[in-house]
Amino acid sequence: MKYEIIGYADTCGAAMLHETENYNEAKSWVVGYVRYDGLKQSGYDEIIIKNGLGEPQSAFDNYGWTHY
DSSP states (O other): OOEEEEEEETTTEEEEEEEESSHHHHHHHHHHHHTTTTTTTTOOSEEEEEOTTSOEEEEEETTEEEEO
C-alpha cells in the first residue's frame, strides 16, 4: 500500500509533497523534512500521512506528532 505525505496550510490549502511504499518510510521522510526548523520554512501548518485509501494515519504540526 502506498502512503501519501500531504502538506496543509490555511493560506493555500493542501499539496502532495511525497509518496512512499510503506508507513515507516513516510514517517522517516517527514522527520527529515522538518528536522532543522520544524514547520517554519516549509510554509505548512501541518503535514499529514495518508494511506492508499485516503485515511489519515498520522500528522505532524507545531505541537509534534498525532497518530490516528
